[in-house]
Each structure stands twice: as structure tokens, then as C-alpha cells.
Amino acid sequence: MWRVGVLLVAGCVGVWLVGSGSAEEVRPPQPSPAEAADIAAGGAGIAPLTGSPPTRIRIPSIGVDAPLTGLGLERDGSLQVPPTDDRNLAGWYRDGTTPGAAGTAIVVGHVDRAAGPAVFYRLGAVRRGATVEVPRADGRTAVFTVHAVEVYDADAFPDERVYGPARRAELRVITCGGRFSPGSGYRGNVVVFAHLTGTR
Structure with a gap:
């Protein structure tokens, strides 16, 4: 699945920003360099859970509480x-x-759509130390702590860094971001890196 980052950009063209005629004023927040960190940061976390499909994702710091749908490959x-x-x-x-x-789980969502902001419009405003909660079908909620938030241009997307295997339980939350062109939309991705630190 190493092409996910590139194709996610192509599927998220910023139609609301284009239609608004005011891309600079309504552009979604982007992470600052201060939120970047070594992807191995944050310690070992806790022991991974057994596998169970997720049902929702919650990011309290930016007001996200959204259902999850399963995605396959084209x-x-x-x-x-x-x-x-x-x-x-x-x-x-x-x-x-x-x-x-155990490993690297991937969650993706749109930053906007024709009618306005979408589920991950404020993803670039997440800060290190924030929590991401993922309720699962087994009744348990996996609680992750964010250890980095980064933005990458599509032509320099680090596949291995984002999607590579991990020994601990890790999560990547991804949306479109970075440079924006009215003609071609977003030219990059915002990526939140998090690791499992609790369960409920």
C-alpha cells in the first residue's frame, strides 16, 4: 500500500476552497515545525491489543467524533x-x-468537500501530547498519544516513515494539506503519528 499518500492527495482537491474564491482566508490549519518529532518518540507505549475492527475515531482537542468505514484498495x-x-x-x-x-494502523479522511469543511479539516491543529481515541467492535477503546504531526509535499511523501511496520501499536491519521493550487488542489498531506498508551 505504498501509494496511499500520493493517491490521497489526488482524491482531495479542495473543491470548497476553489469554489469559495478565497483559498488563503479559509485554508485549513497546518502543523508547525515544532510539532515534528522522531517517529520513535514517546517510549514503548503499552502492550498491543488483539485485532478488532474500529467503529469510531475521536480527537477531542479538535472536536472530531466520527464513525469509521472500512476501505480497501483500488x-x-x-x-x-x-x-x-x-x-x-x-x-x-x-x-x-x-x-x-501491533503494527501501523491507517485512518484517512477528507479535509473538505464542495459544501465546506469535512471531518479532518482541523487535523493540522493537533499538537504533540493530544489523545486520539478509537472505539472498537470488541467494546474496548484504544487510546493513542500523538508524538508528531507533519506535513509533506506529494512529491516527497515518505512512504516508509508513514506506512512502515512498527513493533508497538501505532496509528497514522491522514488528510490532505500543504501547498494549495486552485488549479490542482492540495499538493500534500498532513499526517498525525500516534502510539497506543491506554485502553478503556
């Missing part, structure tokens, strides 16, 4: 993106690691 090997008819819907890669299990 014929070209790229990750599907969530449908745009529900602004508060995110997706998780159902053939990969489930959030809370």
Missing part, C-alpha cells in the same frame, strides 16, 4: 477514500493493522 493498488456525501465520515484500511494491534 485496482491500481491505491487506497480508496471515504465517500464525500457524509462530511463527518472517516475510513480505515481494513486489510491492514486494526487500531490498537
Whole structure:
């Protein structure tokens, strides 16, 4: 699934920003360099959980509380993106690691759509130390702590850094961001890096 980052940019063109005629004034927040960190930061975390499908994602610091839908791969090997008819819907890669299990779990969502901001519009405002909660089908909630928030241009997207394997339970939350062009939309991705630090 190494092409996910590139294809997510292509599927998120900023149609609301283009239609508003005021891209600079309504641009979603972007992470500052101060939020970047070594991806191994934050210690070992806690022991991973067994696998169980996630049902929601909550990021209290930015007001996200959204259902999750399973996403597969397109014929070209790229990750599907969530449908745009529900602004508060995110997706998780159902053939990969489930959030809370050992490895790197992937959650993606749109930053905006034609009608306005979407579920991860404020993802770039997340700060290190914030929590991400993922309720699961087994009744447990995996609680992650953010250890980095970064933005990458599409032509320099670090596949291994974002999607590579991990021994502890890690989570990546991804949306579009970075440079914006009215002609081609967003030219990068905002990525939140987090690791499992608790359960409920």
C-alpha cells in the first residue's frame, strides 16, 4: 500500500476552497515545525491489543467524533477514500493493522468537500501530547498519544516513515494539506503519528 499518500492527495482537491474564491482566508490549519518529532518518540507505549475492527475515531482537542468505514484498495493498488456525501465520515484500511494491534494502523479522511469543511479539516491543529481515541467492535477503546504531526509535499511523501511496520501499536491519521493550487488542489498531506498508551 505504498501509494496511499500520493493517491490521497489526488482524491482531495479542495473543491470548497476553489469554489469559495478565497483559498488563503479559509485554508485549513497546518502543523508547525515544532510539532515534528522522531517517529520513535514517546517510549514503548503499552502492550498491543488483539485485532478488532474500529467503529469510531475521536480527537477531542479538535472536536472530531466520527464513525469509521472500512476501505480497501483500488485496482491500481491505491487506497480508496471515504465517500464525500457524509462530511463527518472517516475510513480505515481494513486489510491492514486494526487500531490498537501491533503494527501501523491507517485512518484517512477528507479535509473538505464542495459544501465546506469535512471531518479532518482541523487535523493540522493537533499538537504533540493530544489523545486520539478509537472505539472498537470488541467494546474496548484504544487510546493513542500523538508524538508528531507533519506535513509533506506529494512529491516527497515518505512512504516508509508513514506506512512502515512498527513493533508497538501505532496509528497514522491522514488528510490532505500543504501547498494549495486552485488549479490542482492540495499538493500534500498532513499526517498525525500516534502510539497506543491506554485502553478503556
